[in-house]
Amino acid sequence: MTVKEGELLWSPKEEIIREAAISNYMQWLKKTGRFEAGSYESLWNWSVTEVEKFWESIWDYFQVRSYTPYKKVLKSNKMPGAEWFPGATLNYAEHILRNAVKGKTALFYKSENRPLSEMTWDELIEKTSSVATYLKSIGVKPGDRVVSYMPNIPETIIAFLATASIGAIWSSCSPEFGIGSTLSRFKQIEPKVFFTVDGYMYNGKPHDRMETVEKLLAELPTVEQVVMVPYLKSEPRINQIKNKILWEEVLTYKGKLTFEQVSFDHPLWILYSSGTTGLPKAIVQGHGGILLTHLSVNLQSDITENDRFFWYTTTGWMMWNIVVASLLTGATAILYDGSPAYPDIGVLWRLAEETKMTSFGTSPPYILNCMKAGLEPKNEYDLSHLKVFAYTGSPLSPEGFKWIYENVKKDIRIAPISGGTDICSGIVGSTPILPVYAGEIPCKCLGVSVYSFNDEGKPVINEIGEMVITKPFPSMPLYFWNDKENKRYIESYFDYYPGIWRHGDLLKLTDRGSAVIYGRSDATINRQGVRSGSSEIYNAVEAVPEVIDSLIVDLSGFARKDYMPLFVVLREGLTITEEIKHKINQKIREEVSPRHIPDEIFQIKEVPRTLTGKKMEIPVRKILLGSPVSDAASTDAMSNPKTIHYFEELAHTDTFKSIRK
Numbered sequence: 001m002t003v004k005e006g007e008l009l010w011s012p013k014e015e016i017i018r019e020a021a022i023s024n025y026m027q028w029l030k031k032t033g034r035f036e037a038g039s040y041e042s043l044w045n046w047s048v049t050e051v052e053k054f055w056e057s058i059w060d061y062f063q064v065r066s067y068t069p070y071k072k073v074l075k076s077n078k079m080p081g082a083e084w085f086p087g088a089t090l091n092y093a094e095h096i097l098r099n100a101v102k103g104k105t106a107l108f109y110k111s112e113n114r115p116l117s118e119m120t121w122d123e124l125i126e127k128t129s130s131v132a133t134y135l136k137s138i139g140v141k142p143g144d145r146v147v148s149y150m151p152n153i154p155e156t157i158i159a160f161l162a163t164a165s166i167g168a169i170w171s172s173c174s175p176e177f178g179i180g181s182t183l184s185r186f187k188q189i190e191p192k193v194f195f196t197v198d199g200y201m202y203n204g205k206p207h208d209r210m211e212t213v214e215k216l217l218a219e220l221p222t223v224e225q226v227v228m229v230p231y232l233k234s235e236p237r238i239n240q241i242k243n244k245i246l247w248e249e250v251l252t253y254k255g256k257l258t259f260e261q262v263s264f265d266h267p268l269w270i271l272y273s274s275g276t277t278g279l280p281k282a283i284v285q286g287h288g289g290i291l292l293t294h295l296s297v298n299l300q301s302d303i304t305e306n307d308r309f310f311w312y313t314t315t316g317w318m319m320w321n322i323v324v325a326s327l328l329t330g331a332t333a334i335l336y337d338g339s340p341a342y343p344d345i346g347v348l349w350r351l352a353e354e355t356k357m358t359s360f361g362t363s364p365p366y367i368l369n370c371m372k373a374g375l376e377p378k379n380e381y382d383l384s385h386l387k388v389f390a391y392t393g394s395p396l397s398p399e400g401f402k403w404i405y406e407n408v409k410k411d412i413r414i415a416p417i418s419g420g421t422d423i424c425s426g427i428v429g430s431t432p433i434l435p436v437y438a439g440e441i442p443c444k445c446l447g448v449s450v451y452s453f454n455d456e457g458k459p460v461i462n463e464i465g466e467m468v469i470t471k472p473f474p475s476m477p478l479y480f481w482n483d484k485e486n487k488r489y490i491e492s493y494f495d496y497y498p499g500i501w502r503h504g505d506l507l508k509l510t511d512r513g514s515a516v517i518y519g520r521s522d523a524t525i526n527r528q529g530v531r532s533g534s535s536e537i538y539n540a541v542e543a544v545p546e547v548i549d550s551l552i553v554d555l556s557g558f559a560r561k562d563y564m565p566l567f568v569v570l571r572e573g574l575t576i577t578e579e580i581k582h583k584i585n586q587k588i589r590e591e592v593s594p595r596h597i598p599d600e601i602f603q604i605k606e607v608p609r610t611l612t613g614k615k616m617e618i619p620v621r622k623i624l625l626g627s628p629v630s631d632a633a634s635t636d637a638m639s640n641p642k643t644i645h646y647f648e649e650l651a652h653t654d655t656f657k658s659i660r661k
Contacts, residue, residue, distance in 0.1 A: 003402040005439035005516070010405070010413060012432055020432040021302050025061060032060075040434055040443060041513050048449040051077070051471055055084070055292060055447060062295045065098070066090045067261045074472065079499055080479075080489055082472035084264055085288055091259035092268050092287045093164035097125055099305070099330035106327065108308070108355045109154050111337035112201035113231070116354055119154055124161075125257060131162035133255030134245075138225050140193060142167030142260055143267070147191040149175050149182065149213065151200050151337040152315055155229050155247060157324060159195045160269075164287070167260035168192075170269040174316035175200050175209050180591035181280075181536055182212075183219050185272045188282045189481050190222040199232035202594075203339045210237040217241070264288030265478055271318055273421040280536070281492060282481035285424055293425045293447075293475035294325035300446055301415065302388070302432045303359065305330030311361030311390070312340055312348060318421040319361065319392065340366055349377045356385040359415075363393035365562050367400050376407045383409055390415040390430075393526050394556055395517050398438035416441045418517045420503060422493070423475045427467065427503065428515040440514040448473055452507045457497055460509075464518055467507035468500050476501070521618070525554045527564070527595040534617060537566075540591035544583050546570050551607045552598065553621045561659045565624075566598035569607060576603040602650075608633075608643040616644070623647045626660055 003009070017023055026043060029035045034057055035050070037043035047054040052073040058064075070088035100106075100121035107119040140146065146163040150156045151174065163170045171189055173182045175197055194217065199208040217223055226244040238244070265286040272280040303309055309326035310333075313319035326333050334355050340348050340362075352360055370377070377383060389404055389412050396416065404414055414436050419426035426445045434442040444450050452465035459465075480489050496502040506518035525534060534552050541550040549569035556562040568584065570576065585597045608616040622632035629648050635641035650656060 003398040003438045005398050005437075006510070007398065007438040008435055009401055009438055010411075010436040012413070012435065016413075017433045021299055021304055022431055022433060025299055028061060029057060040431060044444050044446060044513070047446045048471060051447070051449075055474060058292050058296050058299075058447075059085075061299075064090065064291065064295075065094065070264070077472050079472050079501060080476070080486055080494065082476070084292075084472075084474050086264070088264040088288060089261040090264065090288060090291065091165065091167070091261060092291050093128075093161045094259040095291055096161065096324070096327045097121075097128065097257070099327065100125055101305075101330065105332050107154050107157065107333050107335060109335040109337075110351060110354075111151070111153065112204065112339070112342065113206075114153075114337075116351070124154075124158065127158045127251060128161045128165065129255060129257035130251045130253045131158055132165045132257060134227075134250045134253040135162055135168065135193065136166055136255075137253065138193070140166060140168050142262060144168045144193070145189045145191040145270070146170055146193045147186050147189070147195065148172040148315065149177075149194065149196040149209075149216070150229060150315060151175055151197065151231070152313060152320060152323075152335050153197075153229075153231070153337055154335065156195070156315055156320075157333075157335075159227070160324065164268060165257065165259050167262045167266060169267045169284075171271075172269075172315045172320070174314035174593075175212075176202070176207070176314070176593050176595070177316060178540070178589070178591040178593060179212055179215050180539060181593065182216055184279050184536065185282065186216070186220060188279060189270055191220060192222060193225050193227065194220065194223045195227045195229070197229045197231035198234040198238055201232070201338060203342045206232050208232060208234055208237075210234055210240075213241065262287055267478065269321070270481060271321070271421050271424060272316075278488075281488065282483075283422060283477045284479050284481055285475055286478050289474035289476070289478075290321075290325075290424060291328075293423070293473070294322070294328055296446055297322070297325065297425055297429075298329045298331075300426070300429055300431050301359075301390075301417075303329050303331050307331040307358045308334055308355055308385070309359045309361075310334035310336070310351070310355070310357050312336060312363070312366065313361075318424050321424055341369065345370060345373045345375055346377075346380065349375075349381045349383075352377075352383060352386060353381040358385055359388040359390060360386060361390040361392070363391055364396040364400060365394070365556065367391065367396060367403065368562065370407075371400070371403050378407060378409055386412060388413050388415045390417060392417045392419075392426075396439065401436070401438045418505065418515070419445070420505075422477065422503070423473060425473075425475050427469065427505075428507070428517070437512070437514055440510065440516055442514050444509070444513065444515065450507075450509075452509045453497065453500075453502075457500075461511050462508065464506055464508045466496070466521060467503040467505040467517075468497060469503065470500050473501075525552070525564070525596065527554070527556065527593075534615075536592050537588060537596055540587045541566065541568065541584055543591070544580070544587050546574055546580050547584065549607045551604070551615055551617065551620065553617060553624060555621060555624060555659060563599050563659045564596075566601045567604045567607070568601060569604055576601065600655075604643075604646060606640055606643045608647070609639050619644070620647050624651050624656055626651060 070085040075083040106121040110116040415430040417426040417429040449471035451459040551567040619633035
């Protein structure tokens with residue numbers, strides 16, 4: 001039976017609504033005389049019309065600990081430039097570790113080279129204290145940058161908490177990132193301390209990163225100390241690293257764990273969001289803004305101290321930060337490092353069974369792979385504890401929703417969320433008090449004044465438009481690192497609609513208040529949780545001697561099948577060969593990541609460009625997805641209009657027809 005978009009698939013039982021965290025919050029609002037919500041929609045309306053009252057209620061409801069009082073909630077509501085809770089001093093890490101319950105499990109963790117293990121809150125605090133004591137002993141101060149080149153393991157969370165506790169600024173790249181991608185991020189921010197592993201396991205194979213680490217350090221002269229986690233135990237290579245200390249030695253440092261009280265807008269971490277040109281955007285977000293936003297996210301998503309929260313993610317994706325944020329409620333976080341398909345596609349489902357997982361987070365490509373494999377998790381694993389199945393990263397078809405209800409659990413709540421690294425949060429998401437409709441995201445997130453704008457800049461319902469945010473939000477970037485006068489920040493979000501945040505996603509809001517995402521309206525690429533800008537891929541591809549130009553088009557999330565073709569222009573007289581393809585793929589593997597290797601490489605004569613010389617990624621994507629050239633591209637605004645017809649012909653080949661089916 002076919003499921004259509006918008007078909008009702010799940011409705012919450014009265015018991016679920018009654019016990020939901022958000023219901024308790026609504027009762028508290030009423031009891032304290034702040035607001036009486038008759039529905040979720042009315043609560044959302046209040047949260048975006050009475051912005052200051054809403055965020056102050058989050059502060060009070062979660063009993064945020066500030067060592068000095070704030071003077072007001074919002075000093076200025078201008079975007080960019082909104083100033084939240086001036087005068088307040090707090091610490092994000094303190095608000096995580098204050099939830100410690102002696103003997104309770106804080107973390108479950110497993111990887112391809114580590115068995116399933118647990119870490120209690122006591123151990124988490126003890127190790128965080130040791131790392132913080134060590135960092136202070138080598139002179140790390142508030143504002144210093146501490147970077148991580150480590151996978152999704154407990155050591156990474158401990159290093160982050162220690163960094164945040166002393167007011168230093170955290171930044172992270174996954175170790176599968178290549179040299180070019182990592183340096184384009186870390187070089188911008190001039191780190192003082194470098195946490196790293198010697199390598200990692202993926203698909204059953206060890207990936208030694210010592211040579212990469214040595215090359216990275218050679219290009220990062222500001223690094224004074226290297227903390228080495230011997231994950232693969234690749235000695236004696238480890239011993240060749242200068243100014244290094246082993247993780248176990250760091251843990252011998254003893255001292256009382258204290259929390260540096262920093263201003264609300266003191267930088268907590270730097271995340272990276274890649275555009276189509278230039279270096280990745282180094283996004284700076286603050287202790288207070290992230291704290292309030294993540295408390296709100298947990299409230300909305302119903303993450304409580306009784307949950308065991310999992311999301312399959314790398315440390316280079318904002319979802320890792322969301323996993324950390326689950327600890328703010330006292331929940332247990334579940335970490336996994338490795339391939340989601342090794343030794344077989346059931347590895348994450350076994351993890352769900354073993355940990356008694358309550359919330360399973362993933363991405364649509366993983367769901368599609370399970371569907372293709374004919375997997376029936378409900379018949380193979382004990383998923384009795386699983387309440388929520390969440391996803392993000394790209395749209396999921398109604399057929400994907402149907403598969404979850406038929407093969408995972410009949411009474412599970414599907415909880416899609418869509419937001420961005422830019423705010424490290426959701427913009428549209430879910431809540432347990434609302435029903436689930438096929439292919440739709442149930443609601444707009446509390447406190448996020450999100451709308452869909454048409455080409456005239458007017459809000460529309462039941463139509464596809466640009467996703468925008470019309471009012472300030474606490475976790476919006478403080479600024480971009482080294483961005484003079486906020487030039488790039490403004491260009492990234494506020495050039496299109498002055499004073500209004502344009503997010504870069506295509507969005508339809510329904511008259512029920514739900515949302516449908518149609519992918520990016522720009523050319524940022526997110527492959528299985530590893531984000532990259534097309535410019536990073538171009539830098540790698542065009543470094544291959546045989547290549548003079550290239551165009552990457554990611555169709556993932558737009559078509560029925562994930563597919564990312566690469567088009568290359570070769571030097572005169574050359575024809576594409578398997579050897580050249582291998583060179584290109586190897587360069588992408590080394591410089592960007594293995595996940596950004598294209599599904600196919602095509603040779604073309606010329607890359608379509610605008611009159612200003614920009615590569616026409618989005619028009620080509622639309623054409624390959626079946627749009628006529630007249631709808632996808634303005635040929636009179638092209639410097640080489642004849643080139644676009646190659647893609648029109650390609651779109652009618654069997655390969656691309658099958659992708660759209």
